[in-house]
Amino acid sequence: MEQDMILYETPLLDELEEIIYVSDIRDYSLLYLNRAGRSLTGLKQEDVRNSKCHRVLQGRDTPCPFCTNAKLSKDGFYVWEYENPHLNKNFIVKDKLVEWEGRPARMEIAVDVGDRVKERGSHTSKYHMETVMLETLRVLNTADCLDDAINRTLEMIADFYGGERAYIIEIDRVQGFARNTYEWCRAGIPSQKAALQQVPLDGIPYLFETFNKKQHLIISRTGELRDSYPSEYRYLTARNTDSLFAVPFEDESAFSGYIGIDNPNINQDTIKLLDSIAYNIANEIKKRRLYERLEYEAAHDSLSGLLNRESFVHFRNDLMRSGKAVSCGIVAGDINDLKQLNRDYGQSRGDMTIKKAASVMASSFAGASIFRLSGDEFIIVSLESAYEEFMERVGKMEWMLDSRTPNGVSLGCTWEEHLADFDRLMRHAEELMLVNKQIYYKDSSQERKHYSPEYLNRLLQDMEEGCYRLCLQPKYNPLTGKVCSAEALVRYRAAGTESTQPLNFVPLLEKTKLIRYLDFYMLEQVFKLLSDWKERGRELIPVSVNFSRITLLERDLFRVLTDMQKRYHIPARLVMIEITESIGDIERKVIESIGSKLREAGFRISLDDFGANYANMSILSIMQFDEVKLDKSLMDDLVENQTNQTVVKCIIDMCHSLQVECVAEGVENQEQLELLTSFGCTAIQGYYYSRPLEIAEFERI
Incomplete structure (x- = not known):
């Protein structure tokens, strides 16, 4: 995932010994000059932003005629060599366009190559020490890839010393380990890098103590260590090291690693070259660590360690541009009552909850992309995972989140076998998360006490007072003229008011993700009615209940139904x-799962509003329906429109072939009824037979 380099003034840049400055590309004003640059130029920190780069660094009153601004880009460094007469220094210069404090700027890193040669001391013409020194400097400062540059430098060092293996060992004082991070081996010499990833520092005390004193290590014969330093003897002989040159390098004046040459074949007097090169390599490694840290901080949330919102935007855009039709599972999560935790117990408690939630998510979905979008919001994107595995991970993660955080995390998840629309999939996951959040609000007495959602409280109160009323619209068999089943419909009527149609309240409930409560309430009213009919000895007929898409996606759906x-x-x-x-x-996979679970539980399934917009024929191949209901829009001009008649007849014939009952909805006159009967339609619903009825009226027909 590539991003523009976005930088801000930071003490980290002052740690580097190279001169680093940032200037405005429009007017050449200095925006930043690090400590090394201020020391060399004599410029005070408070005067940096009042100065021009060409005045401070070149002694010029006007912009430099050789300015490289026109050659710079955000993609990589422009590297050149320059002898600066004003500062009396020779530099290798690396320039790049960056974004500094929200505006485009030029960043320049200048490496002084003149002093390094002078500091090296005596020259060894036989082995061209100066040539090797300058070449390693050039490679380290001009290569696009630091890893390649270091590997090439190690090769040159090994060639110069005639060694079999050149390598870099870095120290982790916190963990107490040494680790081989770079290695070059001569042909026929086996690599030791994999075996040297966690070498305990207390297992190499002689090496560690020597380097800690900032001393070089020259071992002419490893056998001499057998008695006095047995652990080092075993450490070196295990990799067939008979002799060794090694020099330490530092980070913030502390020993942080060393460069070693195994089995060199030239005089130890030349170790000064290795010392000089070690300094430059260490400085490049330090810069790389700094860049990695800056890039990490730009891409990650500092509290949780997860990727941040900006990374999510890049991830989403890259994924959509790639057009990959991979399987994709998305989990949307929201920590419950985080604000309440912060208020009641302090922000440290909330921060700890965020860290615990992030840790659970990272361990549950290793290898997935996990983002913290805001204070309590998280998104997990798992690519190329099987549906069963994905859902199993979600279930285990939910249990762990419930057990390790004070109030749990509301989750919503979706999965698609061939990703077509990432935003749609994400939206579905967020919708389900909001549904589960509402469930948490309802079940949490503390939440109701302090934050009870207005709409939810009103909805529950209206249900308790019986304002939402069950009506039934009968479905008739056109051949017998008798009621064969019914559809449950809801009407709202508060005390002393007229009945209100669903169009006036259902959209708001769907928007606020509260529709599940009404769906389940109406389902229970149907069960109560059928139970009442059963007790009174009345004939039981099938009754259909409308469920919203959000309710169907709820993970507790089947438990509630059964x-x-x-x-x-x-x-x-x-x-x-x-x-x-x-x-x-x-x-598709989610639809299949919903259909199979409904059937396993014994419930029948009806497809409503078929043909209302553009009929999604594939749905009939994914889910097995017991009933398909033709939308009223197909009935409106059925008598006059021959094409419409052909379409309706084809749908009815298709239903017969699929052994699915076809119900015509919205039938209002005799002509429509006769046509539908001639087409073989076996169930009719509409005002021709009956409007929706109160229960008492329905029982009288």
Whole structure:
């Protein structure tokens, strides 16, 4: 994931010994000059932003005629050599366009190559020490890839000393280990890098103490260590090291690693070259660590260690541009009551909860991309994972989050076998997360006490007072003229008011993710009605109940359905779950899972509003329906429109072939009824037979 380099003034840049400055590309004003640059130029820190780069660094009153601004880009460094007469220094210069404090700027890193040669001391013409020194400097400061540059430098060092293996060992004082980070081996010499990844520092006391004193290490014969330093003897002989040159390098004046040459074949007097090169390599490694740290901080959330919102935007854009049709699972998470934790117990408690949640997510979805989008919001994107594995991970993670955080985390998850629309998949996951968040609010007494959502409280109160009323619209068999089943419809009527149609309240409930409560409330009213009919000895007929797409996606759906069915002792086959054509917008695997679980529980399934917009025919191949309901829009001009008649007849014939009952909805006159009967339609619903009825009215027909 590539991003523009976005930098801010930071003490980290002052740690480097190279001259680093940043200037405005428009007016040449200095925006930053690090400590090394201020020391060389004599410029005070408070005067940096009042100065021009060409005045401070070149002694010029006007912009430099050789200015490289026009040659710079954000993609890589422009590298050149320059002898600065004003500062009396020779530099290798690396320039790049960056974003500094929100504006485009030029960053320059200048490496002094003149003093390094002078500091090296005596020359060894036989082995061209000066040539090797300058060449390693050039490679380290001009290569696009630091790893390649260091490997090439190690090769040159090994060639110069005639060694079999050149390598870099870095020290982790916190963990107490030494680690081989770079290595070059001559042909026929086996690599030791993999075996030297966690060498305990207390296992090499002689080496560690020598380097800690900033001394070189020259071992002419490893055998001499056998008695006095047995651990080092074993350490070296295990990799066939008979002799060794090694010099330490520092970070912030502390020993942080060393460069070693195994089995060199020239005089130890030349170790000064290795000392000089070690300094330059260490400085490049230090710069790399700094850049890595800056890039890490730009891409990660500092508290949780997860990727941040900016990284999510880049990830999403890269994924959509790639066009990869891979399987994709998304989990949206929101920590419950985080604000309450911060208020009641202090921000440290909230921060600890965030860290615990992030740790659980990282361990549950190793290898996935995990983002903290805001204070309590998280997104997990798992690519190329099987549906069963993905759902199993989600389930285990939810259990761990519930057990390791004070109030748990509300989750919503979706999965698609062939990713087509990332934003749609993400939206579905967030919708489900919000549904589960509402469930948490309802079940949490503390949340109701302090933050009870207005709409939820009002909805629950209206349900308790019976404002949402169950009506039934009968479905008739056109051949017998008798009621064969019914659809449960909801009407709202507060005390002393007129009945209100669903169009006036359902959209708000869907928008606020509260529709699940109404769906389950109406389902229970149907079970109660059927139970009442059963007790009174009335004939039981199938009744269909409308479920929103959000309710169908709820993970507790099947538990609620089966618990309710068992509580009222009504056969599940008498309750038909009506879903709309919009379910086709849900991921295929999820649709299959919903359909199979409904059938396993014994419930029948009806596809409502078929043909309302553009019929999603594929839905019929994904989910097995017991009933397909033709939308009223197909009935409106059925009598006059021959093409419409052909379409309707084809749908009815298709239903017969699939052994699915076809219900015509919105039938209002005799002509429509006769046509539909001639086409073989076996169930009719509409005002021709009956409007939606109160229960007492329905029982009289």
